[in-house]
Amino acid sequence: MKKTSKPVKILSDGKYIRHMIRNGWEYVQRKNIAGIVAILAVTDEGKLLLVEQYREPVASRVLELPAGLAGDAHGRRREAFEEAARRELLEETGYAARKMKFLMEGPPSCGLSAEIVTFFQAGGLKKVGPGGGDEEEDILVHEVALAQAEKWLKKMEKKGLMVDPKVYSGLYFAMKNLS
Amino acid sequence: MKKTSKPVKILSDGKYIRHMIRNGWEYVQRKNIAGIVAILAVTDEGKLLLVEQYREPVASRVLELPAGLAGDAHGRRREAFEEAARRELLEETGYAARKMKFLMEGPPSCGLSAEIVTFFQAGGLKKVGPGGGDEEEDILVHEVALAQAEKWLKKMEKKGLMVDPKVYSGLYFAMKNLS
Numbered sequence: 001m002k003k004t005s006k007p008v009k010i011l012s013d014g015k016y017i018r019h020m021i022r023n024g025w026e027y028v029q030r031k032n033i034a035g036i037v038a039i040l041a042v043t044d045e046g047k048l049l050l051v052e053q054y055r056e057p058v059a060s061r062v063l064e065l066p067a068g069l070a071g072d073a074h075g076r077r078r079e080a081f082e083e084a085a086r087r088e089l090l091e092e093t094g095y096a097a098r099k100m101k102f103l104m105e106g107p108p109s110c111g112l113s114a115e116i117v118t119f120f121q122a123g124g125l126k127k128v129g130p131g132g133g134d135e136e137e138d139i140l141v142h143e144v145a146l147a148q149a150e151k152w153l154k155k156m157e158k159k160g161l162m163v164d165p166k167v168y169s170g171l172y173f174a175m176k177n178l179s
Numbered sequence: 180m181k182k183t184s185k186p187v188k189i190l191s192d193g194k195y196i197r198h199m200i201r202n203g204w205e206y207v208q209r210k211n212i213a214g215i216v217a218i219l220a221v222t223d224e225g226k227l228l229l230v231e232q233y234r235e236p237v238a239s240r241v242l243e244l245p246a247g248l249a250g251d252a253h254g255r256r257r258e259a260f261e262e263a264a265r266r267e268l269l270e271e272t273g274y275a276a277r278k279m280k281f282l283m284e285g286p287p288s289c290g291l292s293a294e295i296v297t298f299f300q301a302g303g304l305k306k307v308g309p310g311g312g313d314e315e316e317d318i319l320v321h322e323v324a325l326a327q328a329e330k331w332l333k334k335m336e337k338k339g340l341m342v343d344p345k346v347y348s349g350l351y352f353a354m355k356n357l358s
Contacts, residue, residue: 011191011193011198012190012191012198014190014198014200014205015205016205017198017205017206017207017291019190019191019193019196019198019207021193022235023235024235025235025236026193026194026195026196027196027235027236028196028198028207028236028291028292029236030291055286055289055290056201056202056203056204056206057204057206057207057208057286057289057290057291057292057293058286058289058293058295062285062286062289064289104342104344104347106241106341106342106343106344106346107234107236107237107241107341107343107344108287108288108343108344108345109287109288109291109292109294110234110236110237110241110243110341110343111234111236112196112207112209112236112288112292112294113207113236113288113291113292114236114237115288115291116237116341117344119344150355162285162286162289162295163283163285164285164286164287164289165283165285165286165287165296165298165344165345165348166287166344166348167285168283168347168348168351168352169344169345169347169348169351171351172347172348172350172351172354173347175351175354175355176329176354
């Protein structure tokens with residue numbers, strides 16, 4: 001989170017989210033995290049790893065890239081984020097990554113929220129655990145043939161699931177590497 | 180916004196954002212809108228239209244797809260959204276679209292926010308106005324050769340701008356249509 005010396009009004013200060021106004025603009029920021037990581041992970045067999053879980057804010061099951069919150073490691077930001085990406089990928093999908101490459105980062109909802117998502121591309125994947133998330137998560141893992149991913153996502157939407165647009169951000173990088 | 184009969188606690192109720200807890204999950208929702216539209220717009224000359232503006236939540240200038248809020252038109256949701264997409268594209272970029280096609284929709288930050296973004300693809304573009312946004316906006320329009328878009332975005336990031344990951348979601352659909 002950026003520091004600022006400009007006038008700030010706090011509307012509410014929750015456990016995880018702060019709701020505030022700065023320079024007349026109402027927005028929110030996540031508390032106690034350094035960032036968010038999302039992982040584009042394609043297996044050697046060309047399968048894209050996606051996670052499915054119920055998301056209370058949208059009251060629906062949502063298909064997303066594996067992702068999670070990253071803590072602060074006192075200045076070693078990029079290394080800490082890469083470590084978080086490896087941990088989240090393993091926790092959520094059961095896959096360990098030999099390679100983890102920075103792809104891009106940016107704010108997914110910059111009119112509303114200060115959050116920034118850092119995207120990594122995982123490579124050299126090996127299944128070493130069950131996945132499914134930590135004890136508070138209930139995550140279903142999907143392995144989707146990359147060439148069929150968009151068609152598969154449309155099919156899942158017809159079943160009532162939502163798709164995080166960041167999945168398509170990942171697909172851009174995945175398809176580019178294919179061609 | 181979905182209605183729910185489940186227990187909800189309001190932490191703060193701002194002018195534009197409500198901060199709340201439902202079933203133990205802390206999140207926010209935008210108020211008084213039916214949705215958000217984002218527009219993938221590529222001119223007949225193969226130029227992708229991007230907008231640049233200062234975004235207070237991230238204290239930075241951000242490159243984004245043209246986008247905006249959509250109101251509620253009493254049940255004619257898809258039509259209202261398509262109309263909002265045309266209006267926002269015109270206001271922000273000065274381009275009128277002969278065609279406006281639904282691409283996808285989904286929650287860009289579903290752990291934090293109830294918001295859903297609906298993506299459209301504009302076609303048959305014709306420059307009919309100056310763009311730049313309404314009287315409260317200060318928007319710079321970029322026309323970027325589609326084949327060079329990623330390289331151009333990286334260059335702009337080096338200058339200190341941020342890039343909304345939804346730009347890459349749009350690029351996925353744009354590049355797919357090219358190949």
